[in-house]
Amino acid sequence: xxxxxxxxxxxxxxxxxxxGYFPKISFASMLKKxxxxxxxxxGMDGLTAVPVIGDKRLKKLRxxxxxxxxxxxxxxxxxxxxxxxxxxxWQKNQAAIVHATNIPYTxxxxxxxxxxxxxxxxxxxxxxxxxxxxxxxxxxxxxxGLAISLPMPLLLRGVPQNNNFFPSPDFVExxxxxxxxxxxxxxxNELIKSTLDTIRQRPLSMQIATDSDDRKKLALExxxxxxxxxxxxxxxxxxxxxxxxxxxxxxxxxHADELEEVNxxxxxxxxxxxxAFDNTLILTLTEFGRTIKQxxxxxxxxxxxxxxLMAGGLLKKSQVYTDWPGLKKKELFEGRDLNxxxxxxxxxxxxxxxxxxxxxEFLRKEVFxxxxxxxxxxxxxxx
Amino acid sequence: xxxxxxxxxxxxxSPHEKPDKDPLNWAINQLDIIxxxxxxxxxxxxxxxxxxxxxxxxxxxxVLRKKFKNDKHAYRKAKDELRIKTGExxxxxxxxxxxxxxTKYSKQPVFERFWLFWGxxxxxxxxxxxxxxxxxxxxxxxxxxxxxxxxEEMVQSVTTSWCMIHHLDNSESFGPNSKKGMExxxxxxxxxxxxxxxxxxxxxxxxxTQEDVIQxxxxxxxxxxxxxxxNLETGDIWFDQEMHQKGDKVVLGVKYKNDAKRELAKxxxxxxxxxxxxxxxxxxxxxxxxxxxxTDEMINPVIDAWNKSNGSLIEIHKAVITQAYKYNxxxxxxxPPEIWLMQLSRMFDLNIPLSFEKMNYTFKIxxxxxxxxxxxxxxxxxxxxxxxxxxxxxxxxxxxWVSPELLLRRFWFASVELPMLVKSGNRSHGFILSCLKNNFxxxxxxxxxxxxxxxxxxDYDLGQKYGVICNLPGVLKI
Numbered sequence: 001x002x003x004x005x006x007x008x009x010x011x012x013x014x015x016x017x018x019x020g021y022f023p024k025i026s027f028a029s030m031l032k033k034x035x036x037x038x039x040x041x042x043g044m045d046g047l048t049a050v051p052v053i054g055d056k057r058l059k060k061l062r063x064x065x066x067x068x069x070x071x072x073x074x075x076x077x078x079x080x081x082x083x084x085x086x087x088x089x090w091q092k093n094q095a096a097i098v099h100a101t102n103i104p105y106t107x108x109x110x111x112x113x114x115x116x117x118x119x120x121x122x123x124x125x126x127x128x129x130x131x132x133x134x135x136x137x138x139x140x141x142x143x144x145g146l147a148i149s150l151p152m153p154l155l156l157r158g159v160p161q162n163n164n165f166f167p168s169p170d171f172v173e174x175x176x177x178x179x180x181x182x183x184x185x186x187x188x189n190e191l192i193k194s195t196l197d198t199i200r201q202r203p204l205s206m207q208i209a210t211d212s213d214d215r216k217k218l219a220l221e222x223x224x225x226x227x228x229x230x231x232x233x234x235x236x237x238x239x240x241x242x243x244x245x246x247x248x249x250x251x252x253x254x255h256a257d258e259l260e261e262v263n264x265x266x267x268x269x270x271x272x273x274x275x276a277f278d279n280t281l282i283l284t285l286t287e288f289g290r291t292i293k294q295x296x297x298x299x300x301x302x303x304x305x306x307x308x309l310m311a312g313g314l315l316k317k318s319q320v321y322t323d324w325p326g327l328k329k330k331e332l333f334e335g336r337d338l339n340x341x342x343x344x345x346x347x348x349x350x351x352x353x354x355x356x357x358x359x360x361e362f363l364r365k366e367v368f369x370x371x372x373x374x375x376x377x378x379x380x381x382x383x
Numbered sequence: 384x385x386x387x388x389x390x391x392x393x394x395x396x397s398p399h400e401k402p403d404k405d406p407l408n409w410a411i412n413q414l415d416i417i418x419x420x421x422x423x424x425x426x427x428x429x430x431x432x433x434x435x436x437x438x439x440x441x442x443x444x445x446v447l448r449k450k451f452k453n454d455k456h457a458y459r460k461a462k463d464e465l466r467i468k469t470g471e472x473x474x475x476x477x478x479x480x481x482x483x484x485x486t487k488y489s490k491q492p493v494f495e496r497f498w499l500f501w502g503x504x505x506x507x508x509x510x511x512x513x514x515x516x517x518x519x520x521x522x523x524x525x526x527x528x529x530x531x532x533x534x535e536e537m538v539q540s541v542t543t544s545w546c547m548i549h550h551l552d553n554s555e556s557f558g559p560n561s562k563k564g565m566e567x568x569x570x571x572x573x574x575x576x577x578x579x580x581x582x583x584x585x586x587x588x589x590x591x592t593q594e595d596v597i598q599x600x601x602x603x604x605x606x607x608x609x610x611x612x613x614n615l616e617t618g619d620i621w622f623d624q625e626m627h628q629k630g631d632k633v634v635l636g637v638k639y640k641n642d643a644k645r646e647l648a649k650x651x652x653x654x655x656x657x658x659x660x661x662x663x664x665x666x667x668x669x670x671x672x673x674x675x676x677x678t679d680e681m682i683n684p685v686i687d688a689w690n691k692s693n694g695s696l697i698e699i700h701k702a703v704i705t706q707a708y709k710y711n712x713x714x715x716x717x718x719p720p721e722i723w724l725m726q727l728s729r730m731f732d733l734n735i736p737l738s739f740e741k742m743n744y745t746f747k748i749x750x751x752x753x754x755x756x757x758x759x760x761x762x763x764x765x766x767x768x769x770x771x772x773x774x775x776x777x778x779x780x781x782x783x784w785v786s787p788e789l790l791l792r793r794f795w796f797a798s799v800e801l802p803m804l805v806k807s808g809n810r811s812h813g814f815i816l817s818c819l820k821n822n823f824x825x826x827x828x829x830x831x832x833x834x835x836x837x838x839x840x841x842d843y844d845l846g847q848k849y850g851v852i853c854n855l856p857g858v859l860k861i
Contacts, residue, residue, distance in 0.1 A: 247455040
């Protein structure tokens, strides 16, 4: 299919020139800040990702899930060996953890929990927009969201004109779109026409991309876009498979495989954002943590408190930020789960305030209905 | 009347069909009886598939997880074998084939469009293994037979179906003052009650409060699956008095006396005949068939038909079609990817779904690529019908379906995949022209856009042609 590709490339470049796609000149003082959210669906186990060191009770309850060779963070906490990039960035004050945190949801249903982690609300399915979408809208940042998925994630809904990137198994010839573009006439076709405009203005790399099964490619392209001063300011990745009811394992188990995926994405983003990494925040998001105790299948059940993995140059310093609730039976939530002592929405609200240059008070009211969410930006981020 | 009416209320005309002299009558006459399912292959019952569901979850949860607790590789391998044995990766493919075959060949395509509508109104979203085993048969056995009954009867059947109860967790809802609730310290799960109000009947327009949700959840307690060691959560639905909240309940200002299992039918009667419910569902029907923002003028005749017939779905459907006909020339409606695919398949007689002989499954090896093809296409164009992300189902609004990737996926399908689905006898330019003529007023303009490729019959040439004509404004929208 060489012929197709050549035709396409000619068509593609013509389009770019005709539609006036020229990268804007960037000035250091006007550098945009990027916020990247990685959704970890299924319930990420904060105690596997960021284990507490030397806790006898944890060792006893998780005999078969104990991690060898944890990477040291500080005297209290270690890092799962698959999360190498976080360890590397930790040395440069570019990685941090918020621990014993979660959205205020204790129901243990993936279904409801994932809805709430995206809407930021209290009642499942009540809200139809995501906290990130509402944050963008409140900050008047329109058309700057990039979802790395086919459907527009709930998290980003609520603000118009988001872009998404999740290429089809084969690419589409640009000339095909050009050929019918002018057929879209009249007011009732405006939405499709403006979306075709977005497609036609895409950089070549995005146009010729194929195969969304390759996470590496997706992350690489996202980094390229985020690096561009006139490109997106927000990106959302979606990972699943954290629901490890069995064979969760330690260093090399099923949960480790998923953490490795997170590590891969962050590594690629770090390598390819270059300077822009300094103006970036990467945060993970999950619906709940997992039980302290291993189950009969050497896995864990749905729990409550988890952790947020953070990376990027906008972090204040490397730290495990936590109000540690302890792991004694009476300290656990309902006697079985790590408790959550920090409403994770406070972290996300503060992150938005930093990246969108907004007053956290204002965002808290606009996005989270004025819920009690302390401003953590001074503690966690560079402001 | 424009030819696009056949796409507005159905799937367009196949090469063997001709426009009717009286399109309105043509459409209205399709709604009185339930057409048989035409798929010549296996059509398993809901109960059989639920049994398979049970074998799968029991085998994984109770056997494999324990047996391979130390070895993730052995666990994965054993799990894959169990998938094959229980058909965990197969039944959804078969359901897609049944559904697509029906929309493609049904003599009552208008009825089939309503079938899709109701299946999505009472959506089962992606949860546990419902899409794999249960959502398809739920559409066939719960939604379909009720389409010639009343709306109220439909709500009753849906609400007490295993699929919806599992989907919305009603089996985990205990009356706090019930025998089991007290013994186990359990309380209600409001999910099902909330969605019954919000999505299935009165909508938030009714102004219900959190207390109404709680009270309705109390009424619904006890409607649960029978649990036993072997079937786990896949047992039949029954009413468990020991889970049921005792005492009177009040929903939307109406008092329901303590009356055990009979409370539910009473409250559903009141919800399903509530004026706000009637307006909400009538609006949704008009939105599906007429335009994203239907006016009162469009909706009111549907409400009238509803009231006159006491909620007879046959009469309601006829009123919707009459309105769709009336406003056909002055409104536009965008079609979501699955309906678009079904229309292309019917209009151009595409080679999907796979023949029933080839869809046959032995439970010994995993489904092959050809068996997976239709489901793969649906997923790639962003509309795998039984995997809506939330209980409110797939959106009916253009704005939710027009994103860069979702549009590109349609271009991709039409220009790259579709040519491989063109039957060998249909590759000539003349065939395309005749299909266009059969379905589009503006067929001459459409033909002129692909005239450059009139001599080409290779996959590449067909891709150039179909890529254009399938994505024109008058095809994506009517």
